[in-house]
Amino acid sequence: MEKWQESIIRVNRPRLINITKCTPQLITTLAAKGILSKDDTEALDVTLSQKGKMAQSNLFYDIVTTKDNGFNVLIEVFIDPELAQIAVAKLLIQETKCAGNRIYIPEISSVPIQNDVNRPHPTLAEFQDNNIPEQNQRSTITLPKELEDFVCNGKELDVQVKTPDCKTPSEKSNYLLPPKGLGYAFILNIIEIEGQDTREGAEKDTDYMVKLLEGLGYKIFPQKKSMLYSLTWNKEVIQRELQKFKEVCIQFAVDSIVVFFGSHGYKDHLLTSDGELLDVQADIIYPLQFGKALLGKSVAKIFIDQTCRIDPPYSVPTPAPLPTCEDTLHIQAQMPKYEANRDADCGSYFVIVLVYVLMTKACDTPLQKMLEETQDLLKRMSLRAGADMFQLNPFTMGLSGHFYFFTR
Numbered sequence: 443m444e445k446w447q448e449s450i451i452r453v454n455r456p457r458l459i460n461i462t463k464c465t466p467q468l469i470t471t472l473a474a475k476g477i478l479s480k481d482d483t484e485a486l487d488v489t490l491s492q493k494g495k496m497a498q499s500n501l502f503y504d505i506v507t508t509k510d511n512g513f514n515v516l517i518e519v520f521i522d523p524e525l526a527q528i529a530v531a532k533l534l535i536q537e538t539k540c541a542g543n544r545i546y547i548p549e550i551s552s553v554p555i556q557n558d559v560n561r562p563h564p565t566l567a568e569f570q571d572n573n574i575p576e577q578n579q580r581s582t583i584t585l586p587k588e589l590e591d592f593v594c595n596g597k598e599l600d601v602q603v604k605t606p607d608c609k610t611p612s613e614k615s616n617y618l619l620p621p622k623g624l625g626y627a628f629i630l631n632i633i634e635i636e637g638q639d640t641r642e643g644a645e646k647d648t649d650y651m652v653k654l655l656e657g658l659g660y661k662i663f664p665q666k667k668s669m670l671y672s673l674t675w676n677k678e679v680i681q682r683e684l685q686k687f688k689e690v691c692i693q694f695a696v697d698s699i700v701v702f703f704g705s706h707g708y709k710d711h712l713l714t715s716d717g718e719l720l721d722v723q724a725d726i727i728y729p730l731q732f733g734k735a736l737l738g739k740s741v742a743k744i745f746i747d748q749t750c751r752i753d754p755p756y757s758v759p760t761p762a763p764l765p766t767c768e769d770t771l772h773i774q775a776q777m778p779k780y781e782a783n784r785d786a787d788c789g790s791y792f793v794i795v796l797v798y799v800l801m802t803k804a805c806d807t808p809l810q811k812m813l814e815e816t817q818d819l820l821k822r823m824s825l826r827a828g829a830d831m832f833q834l835n836p837f838t839m840g841l842s843g844h845f846y847f848f849t850r
């Protein structure tokens with residue numbers, strides 16, 4: 443699969459996983475066309491039986507993105523009247539047109555969706571590519587002025603936070619957020635790492651997050667600026683400072699915490715300045731689990747993860763399974779197997795978009811809607827800037843009920 447095709451699937455992956463039905467007929471058809479091997483089909487069957495349909499669909503796209511002609515065959519199969527997964531085909535075709543790539547693709551309106559054995563199945567080769575725009579459509583993709591200035595003019599984001607005003611949410615929230623509740627935030631941004639390239643531009647992420655979180659009413663840790671803005675963080679120092687942060691959160695019975703961490707990384711691990719690995723779940727998220735049992739109330743815990751998730755060049759140990767984390771949201775900057783990209787002058791793409799959305803919408807919009815908007819803007823900004831910038835933040839809602847940065 444070509445890079446631009448892989449990028450389309452990556453950017454739209456959460457939606458594709460939701461709307462794709464990995465039926466036995468689909469799997470058999472793709473196997474017959476040489477897209478799925480025997481091992482692939484067996485893995486999909488095992489995943490379905492052990493983890494369910496969503497996990498199977500996720501694995502399905504892991505597999506097909508590694509196949510040379512996987513993208514074209516997917517469209518061809520999804521418009522087959524006997525399979526008729528038109529919603530998936532329509533999404534892939536529209537994204538192909540938007541990217542301005544010239545391949546043979548059909549118009550969805552011309553594709554029969556009912557099963558008619560007397561009607562020949564359409565193939566990609568039967569359609570002309572004159573439906574693809576001659577010019578790349580990047581200039582037609584609209585963005586808010588602040589993001590347009592970043593993409594086109596290389597301007598840093600000017601963080602101006604609309605302050606939450608304690609208004610009554612449209613839905614009851616289980617959590618108290620500033621200004622009504624007490625919120626603490628911890629920022630861990632590793633710039634220089636032994637044996638790795640310096641994360642140029644990433645120091646801007648610290649500025650963005652400090653301004654955003656202070657504007658939302660959070661107290662920032664570490665409190666010493668020399669440590670907060672430090673370019674290096676060794677593993678031992680990180681573990682010590684996170685433990686101190688937890689202790690002060692418990693001491694003052696906080697209502698919510700936000701933890702931002704950025705670094706180079708592999709899969710679900712981040713690299714520390716001394717070249718060591720920290721497991722995101724076992725070393726950062728799980729140690730900061732506290733709430734009802736200790737404080738007698740739900741404590742919202744949000745983890746913002748600006749790390750690369752490429753495969754490691756060496757074996758990374760798999761930790762023992764951990765208990766489920768309650769009232770916790772883990773927002774990740776990138777999909778597995780990909781780098782979390784950044785601008786060398788202005789900062790990380792994901793951070794810029796997330797901060798923009800929260801600074802303009804947190805005063806009156808629930809968090810889940812803001813994350814959905816972040817995904818949309820990241821996609822649009824990536825298309826506007828070009829394929830090298832494709833970025834997506836998958837997120838898992840783990841918070842109980844609605845979550846607002848404005849509360850009663």
